[in-house]
Amino acid sequence: MNYADSDRAQELADRAHELMEEVVLPIERERPGGMGISSGTVAELREAAREYDVYAPQIAEEYGGMGESFRDALPVFEEAGRSLLGAVAMRVDAPDEGNMHLLELAGDDLQKETYLEPLVKGELSSGFSMTEPLQGAGSDPKMIQTTAEKEGDEWVIDGHKWWTSNGVEADVLIVLARTDPDAHPYEGCSLFLVPAEADGVEVVRDVPHMGGETLGASHAEILYENVRVPEEHLLGELNQGFTHAQERLGPARLTHCMRFSGMAQRALDIAKAYTSEREGFGSTLSDKQSLRYRIADAETRLHVARTAIRDAADRIAAGEEARIPVSMCKVFTANVTQEAIDLAVQCCGANGIGKDLPLAEFYQSVRKFRIVDGADEVHRRVIARDAFEDVPNEELEALTRFGDPNTRREGGH
Ligand SMILES: Cc1cc2nc3c(=O)[nH]c(=O)nc-3n(C[C@H](O)[C@H](O)[C@H](O)COP(=O)(O)OP(=O)(O)OC[C@H]3O[C@@H](n4cnc5c(N)ncnc54)[C@H](O)[C@@H]3O)c2cc1C
Numbered sequence: 440m441n442y443a444d445s446d447r448a449q450e451l452a453d454r455a456h457e458l459m460e461e462v463v464l465p466i467e468r469e470r471p472g473g474m475g476i477s478s479g480t481v482a483e484l485r486e487a488a489r490e491y492d493v494y495a496p497q498i499a500e501e502y503g504g505m506g507e508s509f510r511d512a513l514p515v516f517e518e519a520g521r522s523l524l525g526a527v528a529m530r531v532d533a534p535d536e537g538n539m540h541l542l543e544l545a546g547d548d549l550q551k552e553t554y555l556e557p558l559v560k561g562e563l564s565s566g567f568s569m570t571e572p573l574q575g576a577g578s579d580p581k582m583i584q585t586t587a588e589k590e591g592d593e594w595v596i597d598g599h600k601w602w603t604s605n606g607v608e609a610d611v612l613i614v615l616a617r618t619d620p621d622a623h624p625y626e627g628c629s630l631f632l633v634p635a636e637a638d639g640v641e642v643v644r645d646v647p648h649m650g651g652e653t654l655g656a657s658h659a660e661i662l663y664e665n666v667r668v669p670e671e672h673l674l675g676e677l678n679q680g681f682t683h684a685q686e687r688l689g690p691a692r693l694t695h696c697m698r699f700s701g702m703a704q705r706a707l708d709i710a711k712a713y714t715s716e717r718e719g720f721g722s723t724l725s726d727k728q729s730l731r732y733r734i735a736d737a738e739t740r741l742h743v744a745r746t747a748i749r750d751a752a753d754r755i756a757a758g759e760e761a762r763i764p765v766s767m768c769k770v771f772t773a774n775v776t777q778e779a780i781d782l783a784v785q786c787c788g789a790n791g792i793g794k795d796l797p798l799a800e801f802y803q804s805v806r807k808f809r810i811v812d813g814a815d816e817v818h819r820r821v822i823a824r825d826a827f828e829d830v831p832n833e834e835l836e837a838l839t840r841f842g843d844p845n846t847r848r849e850g851g852h
Pocket of ligand 1: 534566567568569570576577578579601602603604605658807810811812813814815816817820
């Protein structure tokens with residue numbers, strides 16, 4: 440399916456596609472079922488992405504990226520999502536991608552030099568520490584318990600976070616903490632850059648979880664106990680942590696959608712290939728109308744998702760926050776992708792469950808997408824709030840009401 444992407448976006452997409460076909464997918468297919476990849480393979484993939492000129496397209500050139508616009512980089516993210524190895528290769532992988540974006544937006548010169556540039560090169564890795572065990576910040580981030588108090592020219596951070604992706608491997612953690620206990624959390628929290636080796640940072644464990652074997656990325660439980668960081672480690676404006684977090688999460692939700700839509704496309708492509716070769720009951724499976732219709736529906740829904748993602752990306756590129764379109768994309772793409780992968784597993788029979796194909800890993804990977812960066816219900820809440828904002832009560836003028844026989848219009852049929 441072609442989209443109204445610019446010539447530049449198409450050129451980038453073509454190069455990313457070549458990288459995927461010639462380097463990434465062959466490496467993915469060589470791995471014995473579901474085995475993790477080594478740091479050497481990651482380095483090899485990144486070197487290849489540089490050669491194909493699609494490495495860190497979303498980051499400004501001065502920090503080591505390619506300086507492409509958000510909209511033009513979009514199809515690169517989609518291509519990258521076709522394999523679990525694609526985003527790592529092109530350095531558009533979560534959570535570093537969102538953290539780099541945040542550092543680019545909110546970081547000062549020293550923070551960019553110390554953290555952003557090495558992150559772009561792949562020399563450092565990072566985590567974003569916002570979620571807390573109950574009854575702390577989760578779907579309702581206002582429930583945040585972690586605090587940061589100013590003592591002299593230092594901030595002292597105390598809190599208990601979990602599900603910090605990359606938390607075990609991270610060299611630097613971006614931590615959200617309350618800095619003004621009297622203010623509403625949206626006006627009283629700040630972000631801090633916390634080096635993972637700082638005294639008082641204790642990585643309790645990688646929380647055992649579904650999926651993730653390929654990349655081996657952790658989702659860590661972390662204690663921050665009396666962690667002292669210099670005041671220069673405040674990231675962005677004091678008490679504007681939620682605003683900055685939104686600046687990170689809005690585009691990051693959309694880049695998740697781009698990557699996962701690529702995963703959905705690959706899953707459907709595998710299903711089409713398998714069912715076109717596999718025979719049963721006198722014809723190939725792809726000849727069975729019931730399967731064809733289900734693939735047709737999945738392709739249609741994926742096309743709608745991709746179109747909506749482009750619309751939201753255009754709005755963000757034009758400077759809009761695009762909160763509602765992004766929430767719509769997030770819920771819709773997560774569900775469309777999950778359904779497409781489930782269908783592909785079904786179409787491939789036992790091969791869908793086996794790990795010679797990537798579908799089983801996709802299946803495990805996609806489930807989190809309906810929870811991370813705001814669960815389905817949280818985004819539906821945002822969409823519904825907007826939908827009910829301006830209810831057209833005049834639509835009820837013709838309604839017959841109890842006890843009032845005169846509300847019917849005269850001359851009705
Ligand atoms: C793989 C993975 C990676 C993650 N990475 C990070 C990370 O890097 N950094 C980070 O800070 N966090 C991370 N998270 C945490 C994630 O952002 C939270 O899990 C998410 O915000 C939901 O919070 P919670 O788990 O506390 O669920 P809860 O808040 O306990 O909600 C549980 C469920 O209740 C339902 N629900 C919630 N609110 C409503 C409502 N208003 N109406 C109806 N139903 C509702 C939803 O279905 C939700 O899934 C990660 C999570 C996972 C699974």
